[in-house]
Amino acid sequence: MSSGHRLPGMPGAVAVALPDGVFAAYAPIGALETPEQPAGDVGRGLPRWRVAERVGARRLLTTLVGAVAPTGTGHLAVGSRAGGQPYLPDRPDLEVSLAHSGGVVAAAVHTRGGAVGVDVQEPYPVGDALVRRCCPQGAVALLRHDRSTRDAAVARIWTVQESCAKATGRGLGIRPWRIPVGPDQEHGWWRHLRWRTLPPTGGTPWSCAWEPIDDRKGATP
Secondary structure (H helix, E strand, O other): OOOOEEEOOEEEEEEEEEHHHEEEEEEEHHHHOOOOOOOOOOOOOOOHHHHHHHHHHHHHHHHHHHHHOOOOOOOOOOEEOOOOOEEOOOOOOOEEEEEEEOOEEEEEEEOOOOOEEEEEOOOOOOOHHHHHHHOHHHHHHHOOOOHHHHHHHHHHHHHHHHHHHHHHOOHHHHOHHHOOOOOOOOEEEEOOEEEEEEEEEOOEEEEEEEOOEEOOOEEOO
């Protein structure tokens, strides 16, 4: 699968291939409308728009897995671990991640079983304090930009920080805003994770972080 690959049955969805057997996909919820819903809990008692996001993200994930790591037949169930991380009960060989924001959903799968995290964030107005918190080293430069440019940059930085946090399995518990990401940085490393910002489709930033795998030695340093 090359960058920008279209997923079958989802004309608005785009999937990208990353190193180490990692694949990520992004789609507006409207591209995922289907009479069927993926098996698994999607959040009983939540508002309808929130349920639509969760259903859409799971539909995107199961379609992505079917395209890059097919096996068997039938629909994949998507479960949630105690900490809230998604997983595939029927595919313990895979690690997965989900995200949704502002009518856009994203999914990622690590086909070699390493940790993976994906995040998408619709830009929204941010104050000076949040700019300094998320990007302390680049805050001075960011604060010189017009508000829309600044908001988009902070959203992109946050997707990197959150995708790394998700890949650790601890989420906000690691205080992701402390993860260093430069305002113009498009790829890098944090601890044992590799990360990359991905081409925004429709203007909504998204990023993926994953654990590189060396088939001979296990996780690469």
